[in-house]
Amino acid sequence: MSETKLISRPRRNRKNAGIRSLVQETTLLPSDLILPLFVMEGKNQKVAIKSMPGVERLSRDHIVKVAKEAYRLGIPGIALFPVIDDKKKDKRASESKNKKGLLQNTIRDLKNAIPELVVISDVAMDPYSTDGHDGLVEKGQIVNDASLPILAAMAIAQAEAGADIVAPSDMMDGRVGYIRACLDEAGYESVSILSYAAKYASSFYGPFREALDSAPRSGDKKTYQMDPANSREALREVALDIEEGADIVMVKPAGAYLDIIQLVRANFEIPVAAYQVSGEYSMIHAAAQKGWIDGERAMSESLLSIKRAGADMILTYFALTMARKLSKD
Ligand code: PBG
Secondary structure, eight states: OOSOOOSOOGGGGGSSHHHHHHHOOOOOOGGGEEEEEEEESSSSOEEEOTTSTTOEEEEHHHHHHHHHHHHHTTOOEEEEEEOOOGGGOBTTOGGGGOTTSHHHHHHHHHHHHOTTSEEEEEEOSGGGBTTOOSSEEETTEEESGGGHHHHHHHHHHHHHHTOSEEEEOSOOTTHHHHHHHHHHHTTOTTSEEEEEEEEBOOGGGHHHHHHHTOOOSSSOSTTTSBOTTOSHHHHHHHHHHHHTTOSEEEEESOGGGHHHHHHHHHHOOSOEEEEEOHHHHHHHHHHHHTTSSOHHHHHHHHHHHHHHHTOSEEEETTHHHHHHHHHHO
C-alpha cells in the first residue's frame, strides 16, 4: 500500500495530447478574427510601419489582395483605417465625409471584389484632423456635442459606400445614439454599429499612431478615453452604448484588460469584441526578435486568452498569421 492517497489528480487529464484536446475548454478559430488594415493613397504602394514589423500601409489594390487572402483563410471581416495626406487634414475633419474619399473608395472596392467579406469602418476624427484628436478641438478643449454631427456625417458616407458595420472609436458621449438616428434617417437601418464602448487611454496605441500619423498635436486623450484604473465605469459605458443602439460592444486594449472583457461578457447578452492593439502586437514581435520569447506561441496564447476571457471576436494584426497557423494545425 502506498502512503499517498490522492483522490484527485488533475494531471491525469493532461497526460497526452489526445486527452488534452478532449478537455480543452476554449478553441480559437479563424472565424473569431478580424484583420485591421491601413489604407493609403496611390497604386501598388506598400510602406512598412517601423514599430509594427510585418504590418504595412497599403494602397487600395493591395488592400483588396490582402482582404481576399484573409477571406480565403476563413477570417470573416476586416477593419479599415485610412492614412490621410496632411494637406487634406483640417480642424473639422472635412475629408471624412467625402463620398470619393480614400476610405469610401476602398470600402466600395472591397464590397465589389468580395461581397461576403464584412467591412468595418472606423468612425473618429483623428486620421483626418489637424489636431489629431477624435473629436473637435475648440480653445484647447475636445468638445463633445459639436463633434457628433461630424462623426455622424462620416458614418453616413461610409454606410453609403457599403460598409457593413461602422465602428465609432472616438469615445464622445452620446455618439452611438446620434449616429444610429442619423443612419436610420438616411435609410441605413441595416448598417450595424460596433462601438468602442470601453476604450482606455492606453500607452499601447503608440505604434498605431505612427501608422496613421495621427498622434494628438497637443495634450492627450484622457478627457474622453477611460482611466485604466476603472472597471465599474466600463459597465456604465457599455450599458449606455447598448441603450443607444450598439449591436456589438468592444473592449480595448485586450491583453491588459482581460478582466474588463470578462465583466462585460458576464453582465450583458450582446456580442463582445476585443481589440489586441498595436502595442500588444509590437511587444510580442520585439521580444521574439530578441529571441526572448517564442513569438508564434505567444501570439496563439495571447489570442486564446482573449477568447477565454469572453471575447466573441478579436481584432488583431496577427489575424493572417494566426489563421494560417490554425489551418495547418
Ligand atoms: C483612434 C484609434 C486608435 C486606435 C484605433 N482607433 C488610437 C487612439 O485612440 O489614439 C488604436 C488601435 C491600435 O493601437 O492598434 N480613433
